[in-house]
Every structure is written in structure tokens, then in C-alpha cells.
Amino acid sequence: MSTARSEFKPFTLAFVQLGRIGMNKEENLNHAREMILRAASGEGHSKKPDLVVLPEYFNTPLGEAALPDWAEDIEFEPGRPYDATSSNSPSVKMLANAAKETGTWIIGGSIPERSGQEDKPFNACTVYNPTGEMVARHRKLHLFDVDIPGGVTYKESDHVTPGSTMNYFDTDFARIGLGVCYDVRFPELAMVAARRGCQVVIYPALFSVATGQMHWEILQKSRAVDNQVFMGMCSPARNNEAKLPAYGYSTVVDPTGKILVQAGEDEEVIYADIDPAVFESARSGIPVTTQRRFDVYKNVAD
Numbered sequence: 001m002s003t004a005r006s007e008f009k010p011f012t013l014a015f016v017q018l019g020r021i022g023m024n025k026e027e028n029l030n031h032a033r034e035m036i037l038r039a040a041s042g043e044g045h046s047k048k049p050d051l052v053v054l055p056e057y058f059n060t061p062l063g064e065a066a067l068p069d070w071a072e073d074i075e076f077e078p079g080r081p082y083d084a085t086s087s088n089s090p091s092v093k094m095l096a097n098a099a100k101e102t103g104t105w106i107i108g109g110s111i112p113e114r115s116g117q118e119d120k121p122f123n124a125c126t127v128y129n130p131t132g133e134m135v136a137r138h139r140k141l142h143l144f145d146v147d148i149p150g151g152v153t154y155k156e157s158d159h160v161t162p163g164s165t166m167n168y169f170d171t172d173f174a175r176i177g178l179g180v181c182y183d184v185r186f187p188e189l190a191m192v193a194a195r196r197g198c199q200v201v202i203y204p205a206l207f208s209v210a211t212g213q214m215h216w217e218i219l220q221k222s223r224a225v226d227n228q229v230f231m232g233m234c235s236p237a238r239n240n241e242a243k244l245p246a247y248g249y250s251t252v253v254d255p256t257g258k259i260l261v262q263a264g265e266d267e268e269v270i271y272a273d274i275d276p277a278v279f280e281s282a283r284s285g286i287p288v289t290t291q292r293r294f295d296v297y298k299n300v301a302d
């Protein structure tokens with residue numbers, strides 16, 4: 001992670017709400033690549049995007065992520081971008097080459113990453129610059145272990161190893177913080193990212209339908225307003241045949257809490273034009289970023 005905060009400039013974001021994620025990884029990767037190329041062309045939008053985002057587990061049917069066959073080795077040393085276009089990981093290679101071919105930044109959703117813990121991969125999000133270098137990796141920190149009567153019961157920690165670092169990356173248009181799905185329910189992560197200068201925070205995500213109906217929008221609006229940042233979550237399309245059908249409704253919210261764009265349930269690409277003037281006016285109008293009382297709540301872990 002670099003320490004010099006990026007200048008915040010207008011840019012365009014594309015979220016691929018990916019469908020057709022099935023049991024054949026090669027087909028999943030081919031389809032994801034086609035959709036990245038479509039998104040990067042700016043089809044149906046006034047401007048080509050600078051950054052394309054995929055959803056959580058874009059190459060893997062969730063629930064099967066524990067299968068060792070689905071996990072890949074991801075080579076990465078924080079702070080040391082490298083050319084990933086010849087990676088031995090088929091997913092990394094596809095993403096790096098798509099970034100280079102389209103000349104766009106890519107947040108590659110997430111994939112199961114071999115962790116050294118038998119059958120318990122990380123749930124890892126990787127990021128690529130427009131020359132095909134991997135510049136960041138975020139491993140999902142908080143695992144979805146829930147038991148909601150009449151809703152959903154799921155124990156992600158049975159088959160996933162949690163990460164242990166927070167992560168952001170710098171582009172020539174913004175500093176961007178990363179989380180994966182359930183990480184959004186922990187406000188500290190987005191708060192720390194904002195305090196480290198991120199103007200935008202993005203979470204590839206796969207919410208359950210039940211929890212999505214309850215909390216998908218409010219969580220994003222809360223993280224955006226608390227921190228006065230742009231906030232977005234990119235979901236797979238709804239697939240009612242899947243073990244854990246995704247909610248869909250990929251969304252981008254501005255620093256005032258206004259939804260800029262939202263998908264429906266099916267596969268689609270959505271675009272958002274990110275305007276730094278909105279960020280500046282939100283922060284100068286309601287200046288919570290300079291009114292905090294860290295003299296009172298010095299240690300949030302107390």
C-alpha cells in the first residue's frame with residue numbers, strides 16, 4: 001500500500017453483476033472475461049469506465065468453495081505490484097490479461113485462495129492496474145457465521161480461513177478501500193479506510209436473499225454517510241438454483257447516502273460517474289470528519 005494519498009479526480013465505475021456461475025470453472029472464467037470486456041467498452045453508457053468490478057466468488061459456486069480443486073495459489077507481496085499476466089492461477093491470469101487488454105483497473109471480485117490450511121481457503125479479492133499488474137489483495141476478514149430463525153443458517157468458517165489485514169490501493173483517480181461482503185457489517189473497517197484517505201470503498205459481495213432484503217441498502221448508506229465516502233457493493237446475479245442464492249441489486253451510493261445506481265436481480269452491467277465535488281460538498285456542508293472527538297473515544301476497542 002502506498003502512503004501518498006491519491007488525488008481525487010472524476011472517474012467512472014462499472015459493476016458487473018455476473019450470472020451463469022456454474023460448476024465448470026473454465027466456462028465461468030470465459031464468461032467473466034466476456035462480461036469484463038463488455039463492461040470496459042462502456043456499452044450503453046456515455047463514457048468508458050476507468051475501473052471494472054466483479055462480485056464475490058465470481059468463478060465459484062458458493063458452498064463448493066471448500067473443494068480444494070476450486071482454490072488457487074495467489075502470488076502477492078503487499079506493496080510490490082507485479083506483472084500477473086503469466087500467473088499460474090487461471091483466475092489471476094484471466095483478470096490480469098483482461099485489465100491489460102482493456103486498459104482498465106479491475107477489482108477481481110473474490111476467489112478461493114489456497115491458504116495452507118487443508119480445505120479452508122481464503123476468500124480473496126485481487127486488484128489489477130491497466131498494465132496487468134496485481135497491486136492489492138484483500139482476504140475477507142469477517143466470516144459469515146449466522147443462524148437467523150426463519151432466515152438463513154450458514155457457517156462460512158467451516159470452509160474458509162479469515163484474512164488478517166486491511167487493504168486499500170491507489171490509482172491515478174482515487175484511493176480505494178477494499179472489503180468482501182460480510183466485512184461491510186463491521187463499520188470499523190470502512191472507518192479506518194476513510195481515515196487513511198480512501199475516498200471510495202468497494203466490497204465484492206454475495207448477500208443471502210433474506211439478509212439482503214433486511215440490510216443491503218442500509219448498510220451501504222450507513223458506511224457512505226458515516227465516512228462521507230463513495231461506497232459500492234457488487235453482487236452476482238440471483239440464481240435460485242444455487243445453494244446460497246445471491247441477493248443481486250449491486251449498488252453504488254454517494255457520500256450523502258444517495259443511491260447513484262442500482263441493478264435488479266439479473267445479470268447486468270451498471271455504471272456510476274464518480275464526482276469528487278459531491279465528496280467535497282458533503283464534507284464541507286456537514287463537517288463530521290473534522291468534528292470527531294477522539295479525545296473522548298480514543299480507543300474504539302475498549
Ligand SMILES: NC(=O)CC(=O)C(=O)O
Pocket residue numbers: 143144181182183185206207208211212
Ligand atoms: N454472505 C455474506 O458474507 C454476508 C451476508 O449475506 C450478510 O451479511 O447478510
